[in-house]
Amino acid sequence: MSNLKIDTNSIIGIVGAGIMGRGIAQVAAKAGHQVVLYDNWNGAVDNAMKINEKELSRLVEKGKITQDQKDKTTSLMKPTMDINELAPCDLVIEAIIENKEIKQAIFKQLEDICGDVCIASNTSSISISALANGLKRPDRMIGMHFFNPAPIMKLVEVISGLQSDQQLIEDVHTLATSWGKKAVYVKSSPGFIVNRIARPFYAEALRLYEEGVSDFATIDEAIRTSGKFRMGPFELMDLIGNDTNYSVTQSTFDSYYQDPRFKPSLTQQEFSQAGLLGKKSGSGFYAYEEGKQKGRDQIKKVSASNNKLSEITIYGSLGLADELIPLFKKAGINVIMTPGDGYIEFNGIKLFLANGKMASEIARDLDDKNIAQFDINIDYEVSPSITIATSLLAQKHVASNIAALFSQIGKDTIIVKDSPGLIMARTVAMLVNEASSTVTNGVCDECSCDIAMENGVNYPIGPFKWADKVGSVYILEVLDNLESFYKDTRYRADRGVIERTIIGSNYYE
Ligand SMILES: NC(=O)c1ccc[n+]([C@@H]2O[C@H](COP(=O)([O-])OP(=O)(O)OC[C@H]3O[C@@H](n4cnc5c(N)ncnc54)[C@H](O)[C@@H]3O)[C@@H](O)[C@H]2O)c1
Incomplete structure (x- = not known):
């Protein structure tokens, strides 16, 4: 005793x-x-x-x-x-x-x-x-x-x-x-709470970069502005040190018997081995002078076309992104609501919320070129930007027309290459999945997970609060689509996520 x-x-x-x-x-x-x-x-x-x-x-x-x-x-x-x-x-x-x-x-x-x-x-x-x-x-x-x-x-x-x-x-x-x-x-258990759940925050960003979806600065900006994270993953890895961050990932990966969920990144290994450790060595994903990031890298944003929109149609529910509807109305746009599969239509463009599929897959299924997706956002009202991707077959005007729509509600439009789960949707789904697995394994409860991520790495909200915001059904849809796209068990849904979709209730009442 x-x-x-x-x-x-x-x-x-x-x-x-x-x-x-x-x-x-x-x-x-x-x-x-x-x-x-x-x-x-x-x-x-x-x-x-x-x-x-x-x-x-x-x-x-x-x-x-x-x-x-x-x-x-x-x-x-x-x-x-x-x-x-x-x-x-x-x-x-x-x-x-x-x-x-x-x-x-x-x-x-x-x-x-x-x-x-x-x-x-x-x-x-x-x-x-x-x-x-x-x-x-x-x-x-x-x-x-x-x-x-x-x-x-x-x-x-x-x-x-x-x-x-x-x-x-x-x-x-x-x-x-x-x-x-x-x-x-x-x-x-390996990584305890924080060092385990935080892994996908870095891993998904590194994978997006490795697949040419976007550059460090654009991915960081998308995560900062759409998720209210204080720092994007690349700036944070530079702050922690690429050597330290890489070795924590490596040891977590080994501890979980090479589970692909924790697979380290070759890019980070290369930076680490080159001595490009980040802030402490003066150079990493960014360059530093006297401890401060040198210059600002260009962030990929789309210029809005001059087409001012007076009317859009929304088919079905946009889920979390229904928060955009009052913003469109406030901007004087006539919003026609009609039953359907959850997308915004205007000027022959269909704009879907990211769901773990590529926009191009949706385009193929609908036999329609001008398909695009936009990312989830922690707070559409205050966020300064929204991230989009257009299908590989989309015509040139699609992105600038979407930028025009978002500029009418005061938002910049960040653009990345078409990719399943864009940036935030995939990052959030993987954070929730890892948090869920931590609870499933009896390491801690949901509330402790959120407290840990909010106070150990300053996440604006913990993973289970995110899950309640977007809904477990959405998290499962993103994970299932990612798993089927990549044929990679890294994205397999934890049983806790599946159970929550069956129970149907939120984590917090
Ligand atoms: N640095 C971090 O961000 C961080 C965060 C959380 C936990 N940790 C953990 O905390 C521990 C310490 O990390 P740190 O970053 O403070 O390391 P550090 O290298 O700054 O300090 C370690 C200290 O331990 C002393 N030491 C080593 N062997 C000793 C011995 N046998 N007897 C007495 N003193 C001895 C060293 O002289 C040194 O002053 C490690 O287990 C690390 O994993 C580190």
């Missing part, structure tokens, strides 16, 4: 004073705990204390904490190179090099020095059950996965291994919450 004191009387030990350890030390000390910060390299503890001092001073300057709070926080952190000083600690959080054997050696030492201590590893990728193997008290070993920078990022994944004590898990969850963090319960 856990005997962890879930108040500031508990002394927190940190092993490893690198990027993560020093940040976690700051978090615990700010919350009022006495903290012992240990590293076996002198430079590390000195450096950690200096950086923490600087960061806390900045918070005082910004008026976020008082000078007294800063002084108290600093005085609570005790740097040391003597592991024996961890003896009085109630909870030791380990943040050393990502190596199972080295971590396990430290845990055994801690058991000898600190007795009945609780040990939490900040590992990003190693199984908590495996780390606990060989300990005297494997029940007192859990995972506590912070995100970088630890003082700023809200999420903490509290991870249970097969032998972890349930009460300890709950106590650490309570403790992390008292530190101002959003804590979620996770069952130990």
Whole structure:
């Protein structure tokens, strides 16, 4: 049973004073705990204390904490190179090099020095059950996965291994919450929640680029503007570092026995091997000067034709995109509603919402050239642009006529090569699918998934909120169409997605 004191009387030990350890030390000390910060390299503890001092001073300057709070926080952190000083600690959080054997050696030492201590590893990728193997008290070993920078990022994944004590898990969850963090319960499994569910955000963008659907800047812009993501996948990979991002994907892929859902990208491997790591190396998918992106790459947008539209016909429901109807009406366009298969018709053009098929496939099935698709959007009203693709056989005027329609409601039109699921529809479907699979596998519940993605990687809304927005039937349709197009089990729907279409209810009421 856990005997962890879930108040500031508990002394927190940190092993490893690198990027993560020093940040976690700051978090615990700010919350009022006495903290012992240990590293076996002198430079590390000195450096950690200096950086923490600087960061806390900045918070005082910004008026976020008082000078007294800063002084108290600093005085609570005790740097040391003597592991024996961890003896009085109630909870030791380990943040050393990502190596199972080295971590396990430290845990055994801690058991000898600190007795009945609780040990939490900040590992990003190693199984908590495996780390606990060989300990005297494997029940007192859990995972506590912070995100970088630890003082700023809200999420903490509290991870249970097969032998972890349930009460300890709950106590650490309570403790992390008292530190101002959003804590979620996770069952130990490769990638935990965030590093697993985020994979398709990068993978689908890389695949779209590799298939020549569009360039980095256009894909990033489409994702930023249609999904309100703070950063597009390529800018984010440049920020994380192509080497780091590639190796996380590679290890996830291997951990899931080469499941095609996690297949790494040859493009990213090439960038990584070339040393084009992103922001930190000065060049990646974009070029950087003094840490800032150099120039702005051209984004592929369509110029609107001069044809002002006074009337369009909408056949059936556009699903999520029905949000466009009041915008068209407000712009003075007469909207004729009539039963049908869900598309907008004007000037001989049929414009469908992306559904995981190519526009050209729909054109072939309807024996009609002038077919186009537009992408899903988190908020059609506020989004500055809409992404489209025209069928391979479409006449030249199709794109500019669609741009004219969207310009009447104040939107730019981004254009990409015809592709199944365009950009957002396919990315969202794959994020929802991975989130669903995470829940199906009992790693966490739906709500924790959303909290994790919103607070660990700042997604504007979590995957299950997206699923409710577009509907599970839509997600399944996109996945099924992608799977049949690519003949690739990467796109196979998780049973949870299928079940939800049968139950018919939303994830959130
Ligand atoms: N950097 C991230 O973005 C991030 C995010 C979440 C989790 N993590 C995980 O956190 C852990 C630490 O990562 P980091 O980025 O802070 O690494 P880091 O290299 O910045 O720091 C590691 C520190 O551990 C010390 N160390 C190594 N072996 C030691 C030992 N045997 N005893 C005592 N100290 C030792 C090193 O001197 C170094 O100061 C890893 O498990 C990593 O996977 C990292």
